[in-house]
Amino acid sequence: EAAGLARLRDLPAVTAYGRKVMLAANLARAAEARAALEAGAEGVGLFRTEFLFLDRPDLPGEEEQFAEYRAVAEAMAPRPVVIRTLDIGGDKFLPALPLPREENPFLGWRGIRLWLDREDLAVPQIRALLRAARHGEVHILLPMVADVSEVRRARALIERVRAGLGEAAGPYKLGIMVEVPAAALAADRLAAEAEFFSIGTNDLVQYTLAADRGNPKVAALSDPLHPAVLRLIDMTVRAAHARGIPVAVCGDAAGDPRVIPALVALGVDELSMPPAAIPAAKRQVRSLTEADVQAAIRGL
Numbered sequence: 001e002a003a004g005l006a007r008l009r010d011l012p013a014v015t016a017y018g019r020k021v022m023l024a025a026n027l028a029r030a031a032e033a034r035a036a037l038e039a040g041a042e043g044v045g046l047f048r049t050e051f052l053f054l055d056r057p058d059l060p061g062e063e064e065q066f067a068e069y070r071a072v073a074e075a076m077a078p079r080p081v082v083i084r085t086l087d088i089g090g091d092k093f094l095p096a097l098p099l100p101r102e103e104n105p106f107l108g109w110r111g112i113r114l115w116l117d118r119e120d121l122a123v124p125q126i127r128a129l130l131r132a133a134r135h136g137e138v139h140i141l142l143p144m145v146a147d148v149s150e151v152r153r154a155r156a157l158i159e160r161v162r163a164g165l166g167e168a169a170g171p172y173k174l175g176i177m178v179e180v181p182a183a184a185l186a187a188d189r190l191a192a193e194a195e196f197f198s199i200g201t202n203d204l205v206q207y208t209l210a211a212d213r214g215n216p217k218v219a220a221l222s223d224p225l226h227p228a229v230l231r232l233i234d235m236t237v238r239a240a241h242a243r244g245i246p247v248a249v250c251g252d253a254a255g256d257p258r259v260i261p262a263l264v265a266l267g268v269d270e271l272s273m274p275p276a277a278i279p280a281a282k283r284q285v286r287s288l289t290e291a292d293v294q295a296a297i298r299g300l
């Protein structure tokens with residue numbers, strides 16, 4: 001079994017009909033990079049930076065963040081590492097950053113909304129990311145984007161910080177998480193503002209079906225195979241490919257064997273999942289025929 005896994009690790013994730021799908025890892029800490037490589041990850045598709053901020057009374061500063069981002073970039077090099085800017089609010093809170101109580105936190109001050117309003121958080125994070133980008137292939141991913149103006153503000157802020165860093169900043173690509181239905185519906189406009197998309201199905205399903213992702217009473221509605229969700233993914237992929245930018249899926253659906261055939265059928269370029277899910281996903285992708293994937297979206 002161990003020998004089988006090692007063999008599998010070195011095989012490409014290509015369907016039986018010859019379509020390549022990139023398999024990447026979702027990580028929370030740089031120390032997990034080794035597990036990602038052992039599982040055969042071709043990159044990190046989602047590095048959730050909020051874990052660096054959790055379980056501590058203070059906030060990590062620029063140097064501590066730089067060390068973490070550099071470590072994951074170096075461990076994965078030359079593979080790409082997509083690092084998401086701090087995504088708190090909603091269901092994610094930090095002890096060191098008390099937030100105002102909100103009636104509807106999932107519809108409130110979270111993700112990029114909060115980050116753009118808090119340059120005291122955003123600027124040290126951007127400096128750490130751009131400095132780490134000199135040590136590997138670092139891409140920056142913006143969570144909870146609902147409108148083009150947010151991406152423009154984020155890019156302007158990143159460019160301002162980059163100008164201040166001069167030679168200390170490395171090159172980067174900027175990506176948008178598609179996890180609000182508005183972003184999928186206006187994906188053609190957003191595609192003009194970014195170098196890649198990453199679909200966050202956990203939130204996209206929640207917002208599309210208006211079903212709280214953490215509430216077991218509505219869990220039956222939370223289905224990434226719902227035609228409404230698949231149509232939004234389809235729109236997103238078409239809009240991205242029309243502009244020549246790639247699309248990843250980094251929500252739980254990306255590693256779910258029931259959903260993978262539909263995502264491949266819709267033309268998703270990359271699936272990003274916990275490292276432990278990669279070997280099974282690769283076996284599945286390698287077995288998929290064109291008939292399998294067409295059946296997965298029949299009638300859509």
Ligand code: PEP
Pocket residue numbers: 046048087179199200201202203204250251252
């Ligand atoms: C998602 O919403 O699918 C996602 C990947 O982000 P998170 O689960 O961290 O909200």
Ligand code: MG
Pocket residue numbers: 143179200202203
């Ligand atoms: Mg999300």
